[in-house]
Amino acid sequence: MMSVTIKDIAKLANVSHTTVSRALNGSPLINRETKEKIQEIARKLHYTPNFSAKSLVLDRSYNLGLFFSTLNEGTSAGFFFESVRGVNSVIKGTYNLVVRGIDDYTDFKGISRKSFDGLLVMSQSAKDDDFIRHVRDMQIPCVVLNRHVDSFDAVNILSDDRQGAFQIVEYLIREGHRRIAIIEGKAGFKSTQERKKGYLDAMTKYKLPVRKDYQVQGSYDLESGYHRMKELLKLGADELPTAVFCSNDDMAVGAMKAALEYGLTIPDDLSLAGFDDNLFSGYLSPALTTVKRPVEQMSRKGAAVLVDLIETKEQVKDTVYLRTELMIRDSVSRPREALDKAKTAGPSSAD
Amino acid sequence: MMSVTIKDIAKLANVSHTTVSRALNGSPLINRETKEKIQEIARKLHYTPNFSAKSLVLDRSYNLGLFFSTLNEGTSAGFFFESVRGVNSVIKGTYNLVVRGIDDYTDFKGISRKSFDGLLVMSQSAKDDDFIRHVRDMQIPCVVLNRHVDSFDAVNILSDDRQGAFQIVEYLIREGHRRIAIIEGKAGFKSTQERKKGYLDAMTKYKLPVRKDYQVQGSYDLESGYHRMKELLKLGADELPTAVFCSNDDMAVGAMKAALEYGLTIPDDLSLAGFDDNLFSGYLSPALTTVKRPVEQMSRKGAAVLVDLIETKEQVKDTVYLRTELMIRDSVSRPREALDKAKTAGPSSAD
DNA sequence: CATATTTATGCACACGTTAACAACGGAATT
DNA sequence: AATTCCGTTGTTAACGTGTGCATAAATATG
Numbered sequence: 001m002m003s004v005t006i007k008d009i010a011k012l013a014n015v016s017h018t019t020v021s022r023a024l025n026g027s028p029l030i031n032r033e034t035k036e037k038i039q040e041i042a043r044k045l046h047y048t049p050n051f052s053a054k055s056l057v058l059d060r061s062y063n064l065g066l067f068f069s070t071l072n073e074g075t076s077a078g079f080f081f082e083s084v085r086g087v088n089s090v091i092k093g094t095y096n097l098v099v100r101g102i103d104d105y106t107d108f109k110g111i112s113r114k115s116f117d118g119l120l121v122m123s124q125s126a127k128d129d130d131f132i133r134h135v136r137d138m139q140i141p142c143v144v145l146n147r148h149v150d151s152f153d154a155v156n157i158l159s160d161d162r163q164g165a166f167q168i169v170e171y172l173i174r175e176g177h178r179r180i181a182i183i184e185g186k187a188g189f190k191s192t193q194e195r196k197k198g199y200l201d202a203m204t205k206y207k208l209p210v211r212k213d214y215q216v217q218g219s220y221d222l223e224s225g226y227h228r229m230k231e232l233l234k235l236g237a238d239e240l241p242t243a244v245f246c247s248n249d250d251m252a253v254g255a256m257k258a259a260l261e262y263g264l265t266i267p268d269d270l271s272l273a274g275f276d277d278n279l280f281s282g283y284l285s286p287a288l289t290t291v292k293r294p295v296e297q298m299s300r301k302g303a304a305v306l307v308d309l310i311e312t313k314e315q316v317k318d319t320v321y322l323r324t325e326l327m328i329r330d331s332v333s334r335p336r337e338a339l340d341k342a343k344t345a346g347p348s349s350a351d
Numbered sequence: 352m353m354s355v356t357i358k359d360i361a362k363l364a365n366v367s368h369t370t371v372s373r374a375l376n377g378s379p380l381i382n383r384e385t386k387e388k389i390q391e392i393a394r395k396l397h398y399t400p401n402f403s404a405k406s407l408v409l410d411r412s413y414n415l416g417l418f419f420s421t422l423n424e425g426t427s428a429g430f431f432f433e434s435v436r437g438v439n440s441v442i443k444g445t446y447n448l449v450v451r452g453i454d455d456y457t458d459f460k461g462i463s464r465k466s467f468d469g470l471l472v473m474s475q476s477a478k479d480d481d482f483i484r485h486v487r488d489m490q491i492p493c494v495v496l497n498r499h500v501d502s503f504d505a506v507n508i509l510s511d512d513r514q515g516a517f518q519i520v521e522y523l524i525r526e527g528h529r530r531i532a533i534i535e536g537k538a539g540f541k542s543t544q545e546r547k548k549g550y551l552d553a554m555t556k557y558k559l560p561v562r563k564d565y566q567v568q569g570s571y572d573l574e575s576g577y578h579r580m581k582e583l584l585k586l587g588a589d590e591l592p593t594a595v596f597c598s599n600d601d602m603a604v605g606a607m608k609a610a611l612e613y614g615l616t617i618p619d620d621l622s623l624a625g626f627d628d629n630l631f632s633g634y635l636s637p638a639l640t641t642v643k644r645p646v647e648q649m650s651r652k653g654a655a656v657l658v659d660l661i662e663t664k665e666q667v668k669d670t671v672y673l674r675t676e677l678m679i680r681d682s683v684s685r686p687r688e689a690l691d692k693a694k695t696a697g698p699s700s701a702d
Numbered sequence: 703c704a705t706a707t708t709t710a711t712g713c714a715c716a717c718g719t720t721a722a723c724a725a726c727g728g729a730a731t732t
Numbered sequence: 733a734a735t736t737c738c739g740t741t742g743t744t745a746a747c748g749t750g751t752g753c754a755t756a757a758a759t760a761t762g
Contacts (some may be wrong), residue, residue: 019548052406053718096449260636283573285611404748
């Protein structure tokens with residue numbers, strides 16, 4: 001079954017294939033009647049342009065890449081889903097959205113101007129720098145999301161994780177917590193570092209002791225949250241933190257389980273805070289207090305900027321920070337100690 | 352910056368571009384020395400083939416499509432993520448994986464043999480039939496996942512949801528439950544119907560009363576689970592079911608929250624079962640008893656079959672059912688009534 | 703030694719599209 | 733009446749690759 005080309009249409013319309021091409025692309029130099037006749041015929045024959053041919057001559061692939069650091073470990077389902085959805089909502093129809101993990105590649109030979117009109121890199125780790133450098137060398141229009149890269153004149157869109165983490169830890173402190181632990185994200189991930197910085201910022205600002213044994217390394221997945229929390233619980237009743245800041249919601253779920261198994265109730269015995277605001281976080285019991293990260297917004301904006309970049313060929317270096325949002329729910333309360341103290345000291349000193 | 356083509360290589364190697372083409376594609380009719388010399392030059396120049404040109408002459412797009420019914424509502428993040436991952440792990444390098452929602456399209460003109468070498472349709476609803484028909488008309492190699500379609504000679508890979516639902520409801524019954532409610536999935540989705548059938552199968556097999564007010568319609572998202580559970584709770588203490596089968600895990604989370612808010616403890620006052628086995632399900636408190644659906648396996652297998660289909664041009668009609676697996680965890684226990692009865696009747700009749 | 707066969711390479715065209723340029727008829731300008 | 737101009741259409745080449753056929757050289761066969 002041969003597919004119909006502009007030449008077929010040309011024959012039927014008694015014109016040259018050039019005229020057909022122009023008519024179908026809305027060129028202004030074509031007579032209105034001819035144009036309509038041609039469009040009519042094209043419609044009737046169910047003509048669809050051959051994009052490979054277009055690509056070849058126009059030097060565009062019609063592919064947009066959305067690259068994650070990895071699709072294997074450290075990328076949560078919610079994050080992935082929201083990212084794809086955000087991009088997808090912007091590029092409807094015009095482009096193909098190609099989704100990939102950077103760590104799927106051993107070499108980047110296949111990534112060229114010819115194969116991608118533009119790239120969105122949802123970057124989670126400094127390991128991506130090789131890839132990003134390659135993209136720059138290939139002069140592929142590119143927007144880096146989620147992680148700051150300097151030494152690269154690209155648009156950079158990310159959420160202010162440090163500020164967000166600071167905000168939620170500050171909230172814990174204001175609620176009266178002084179012994180606050182952190183379960184960190186995957187080692188090497190930029191977000192891990194930023195969230196930890198936010199935690200430290202808050203602790204320092206309020207002159208709280210920063211204990212090494214209150215800092216444990218997770219890997220952003222549920223399981224690690226569970227195990228790291230168990231580790232913290234080994235500190236024993238006297239040394240236990242009154243609040244734990246988990247570097248993402250997935251780990252908070254794991255941590256919650258560990259705490260519950262240990263016999264603690266949340267938030268009465270232990271306050272728990274997360275980061276990300278996954279879809280399910282509001283539906284946990286207790287509902288998780290966390291920081292909402294604008295993932296979908298980030299990828300939407302990224303896609304919009306990228307498309308603009310491709311179509312206007314303008315190269316801008318620009319860094320955009322998107323605001324995070326504190327989501328106060330039920331997994332954090334005033335610590336028992338604070339309450340006790342308030343009781344003994346009388347209501348007057350209870351803030 | 353001009354990119355290097357086989358003609359550039361040809362000049363340097365003092366051969367025709369034809370020879371280069373053949374050498375780079377491993378044609379057997381080329382002298383070994385020449386071949387090596389050419390490959391060496393290609394490597395040195397960082398040559399990458401222009402896929403648009405290849406596509407044009409070979410009539411292949413190198414694109415594989417993974418189409419979901421929708422990316423907006425009714426597709427859970429975990430399901431989406433696992434699907435993409437499964438496909439991605441199979442097609443490394445060779446193809447571009449293009450992810451799309453069917454409901455993004457108003458017409459399917461753009462979906463042609465030219466633009467996709469093959470298609471995976473992760474079908475969730477009968478609404479997809481128009482699309483699938485189109486794909487068939489266009490003679491695009493296609494594998495339909497997750498939903499049974501007849502009247503279409505395609506490979507069909509799905510999990511046996513009916514059997515899985517039967518299995519878990521039967522488990523509830525064996526644990527002593529007689530008043531079992533169901534929160535159904537999104538109306539119109541095939542999986543919704545299949546899971547409900549499994550529920551009814553089990554109820555009928557054990558001759559349990561099937562009550563209309565024990566069947567409520569959800570939409571697969573957390574929120575609907577929450578609200579439908581609240582509805583069930585309105586039935587009042589005497590009429591309450593002792594177990595609720597939620598048609599997916601997301602809704603089970605919502606339902607759990609509603610039950611907890613109502614003052615019930617799970618599983619002592621109410622048993623809860625889910626479906627899917629999301630990543631987080633084992634980490635809920637209590638850990639969710641559910642049915643594991645082999646999503647990643649499904650998409651892996653689908654991708655493998657599709658690639659095979661494309662490369663051998665063989666058209667097979669075949670339906671593969673993948674087994675689900677019962678995941679017994681902590682959200683289901685024997686109902687209080689059953690226990691009471693056991694107690695009054697003495698240990699002998701317990702079991 | 704003449705002929706057949708194999709091996710290695712090149713020539714020319716094809717794929718479907720766009721675009722620079724030429725060409726043509728008619729209208730407007732000189 | 734000759735020239736310029738405009739609006740519309742056609743001619744031709746180009747994009748980078750693969751392939752059928754011709755060809756040349758080398759080797760085997762009789």
